[in-house]
Amino acid sequence: MTVEEPQVEVPKAELHVHLEGTAGPDLVRRLAARNDQVLPDDLFDGSGAFQWSDFLHFLEVYDIASSVIRTPQDYRDVTFEYLSQCAAEGVVYAELMSSPDHASGAGMSYQDHLDGIAQGIEDARAAYGIEGFIIVTCVRHFGVERAHVVADAILRQPHPLVVGFGMGGDEAGHRPGLFADVFAKLHEAGLPCTVHAGEFVGPEGIREALETLPVKRLGHGVRAVEDADLVAELAAREIVLELCPTSNIATGLYADYGAHPWPALKAAGCRVTLNSDDPPYFDTTVGAEYDHAAHHFGLDGDGLRAVTRTSIEAGFAPETTRQAILARLGL
Numbered sequence: 001m002t003v004e005e006p007q008v009e010v011p012k013a014e015l016h017v018h019l020e021g022t023a024g025p026d027l028v029r030r031l032a033a034r035n036d037q038v039l040p041d042d043l044f045d046g047s048g049a050f051q052w053s054d055f056l057h058f059l060e061v062y063d064i065a066s067s068v069i070r071t072p073q074d075y076r077d078v079t080f081e082y083l084s085q086c087a088a089e090g091v092v093y094a095e096l097m098s099s100p101d102h103a104s105g106a107g108m109s110y111q112d113h114l115d116g117i118a119q120g121i122e123d124a125r126a127a128y129g130i131e132g133f134i135i136v137t138c139v140r141h142f143g144v145e146r147a148h149v150v151a152d153a154i155l156r157q158p159h160p161l162v163v164g165f166g167m168g169g170d171e172a173g174h175r176p177g178l179f180a181d182v183f184a185k186l187h188e189a190g191l192p193c194t195v196h197a198g199e200f201v202g203p204e205g206i207r208e209a210l211e212t213l214p215v216k217r218l219g220h221g222v223r224a225v226e227d228a229d230l231v232a233e234l235a236a237r238e239i240v241l242e243l244c245p246t247s248n249i250a251t252g253l254y255a256d257y258g259a260h261p262w263p264a265l266k267a268a269g270c271r272v273t274l275n276s277d278d279p280p281y282f283d284t285t286v287g288a289e290y291d292h293a294a295h296h297f298g299l300d301g302d303g304l305r306a307v308t309r310t311s312i313e314a315g316f317a318p319e320t321t322r323q324a325i326l327a328r329l330g331l
Contacts, residue, residue, distance in 0.1 A: 010304045011329050013093040013311035014086065014275050014286045015194075016219055016242035018137075018168065019075075019117065020066040020102050021278030022082035025050060031068040031077070040064060050281050055200060055251050058281065059141075059170065063102070070106040072116030079120025079132070087128035089287030093312050093325055096121075097135045097166055100150050101142050110153040118161050131325060133317045135164040135194065138182065140174035147182045155189055164316035166194040166219065171201045177212040187214040192316040194219055194242065199253070203227035210239070217242055217314060222253065224270075225261035235269035240314040245292060246284040247277035257296035266297075273311045305331060 023031070025048050032039050043064060045051040050065065052058040069078055079096065086094055096117065103113035114134070121132035136154050138147035147167070154162060165186045167179060176195060183193050196219035197209040206224050209215060210233075221241040224230045234241070245260045254260045266272045274289040276282070293299045293307070309331040312322050 010090065010290065010301055011308050011331070012086075012089060012091045012286050012290055012304075013273075013308045013315070014091060015095050015217065015240075015273055015311050015315065016244055016275035016277060017082075017094065017096060017286075018062075018278050019078060019082070019096040019098045020069060021062060021281060022096075023065065023069065023078045024280035027078065027081060028065045028068050031070070031074050034074070035068060035070045037068055037070075039068075049283070052281070056170070058251065062278065062281065063105075066099070066102045067106055069102070070108065072108070072112045072119070075103070075108075075113055075116025076120040076123070079117050080123050083120065083124035083130050083132050084128065086286055087124065087130040089285060091130060091286050092308075092329065093131045093315060093317070093322075094286075095133050095135050095164070095315060095317075097137045097168065099137055099139060099168075100153060101139045101146060110150075111157055114157070114159055114162070118159065121161055131317070131321065132161070133163045133315070134159070134161050135166045135316065136162055137166040137168050138179070140167050140169035140171065140176075140179065140196075142169070144178050144182065147179055151182045151186055154186065154191070162191075163318075164192045164194060166196070168196045168219065171196055171199055171205060176205065176209040180212045183213045183215070192216055194316075196220060198223040199248070203230045206230060206234075210237075216240065220244060220248070222248055222261050222265070225264055231265065231268045231270065234265075235271075238271055240271045240273060240310065241265060242275050243272050244275045244277040244289075246289060247282045250282040257292055260296075262293070263297045271310050271314065272307070273314065274307055 052061040100110045138150040193215045194217040195215050198206040199220035202223045217240040219242045248254050276284050276286050
């Protein structure tokens, strides 16, 4: 992709990226060929990029593209290729949101999908030194019962690289409070939680999430800016916002970077981070998000390093791991 400035030379971190959504058109085609799948003609546009029109259509395209990930080796390759790209941009720490629901839809067990991801993380660490961890997610528009299935799998089959739980999907039609029992049992088992809120639903969705779910972070959370009292509460409670500026512009929430509330939320005292969400769908990368923040939000090297520090401090990996990374980087 083309960005306004060369990549800023600072260590970077990512808390909010959907693993299945990191597979770009080229990798999706390769996996489809490997698994003898025929992709719809309209999955890509004339330039070869993913083709979608609005958020719900994006979810449909995402599900179709993700369906080519059908084996542990596929998950390993998706994971390794993404972390390799991250390492090349100076990313030192990444949390990858995996979707057992997508794996199940492709006929894969929870353990098989987890084994593939873990292998990719371990291979990337050995090759590049990048630290990767897994946030297992449920999909809200698949329903509460399915979310319980995912949660129970996490509890039955713990893994040292699974460090958190989250929920994505269609926020507008599926209130967070419906999933309170799902989050509660994982929280009680000691797993930190995050949730998508305040993206396509306004401040009321964030308030309900904070009132009903034991979350330490919010995926997106940008719509909080519409309620000054809520912004103040987020700042006071040190709820970390996993902000994804380019994603929000691509999906039509904001017209451009000048309209994006990242700077306003930061100025109000919120703990804010930079993330790519579903990078090939939005024509971005982690490095590009840092560059956009430098160019459009006025962050210098120290400001960007502070963002990285916030991300690592807010990470769900073991405290010893995060402190060791911060010490090594001098952050």
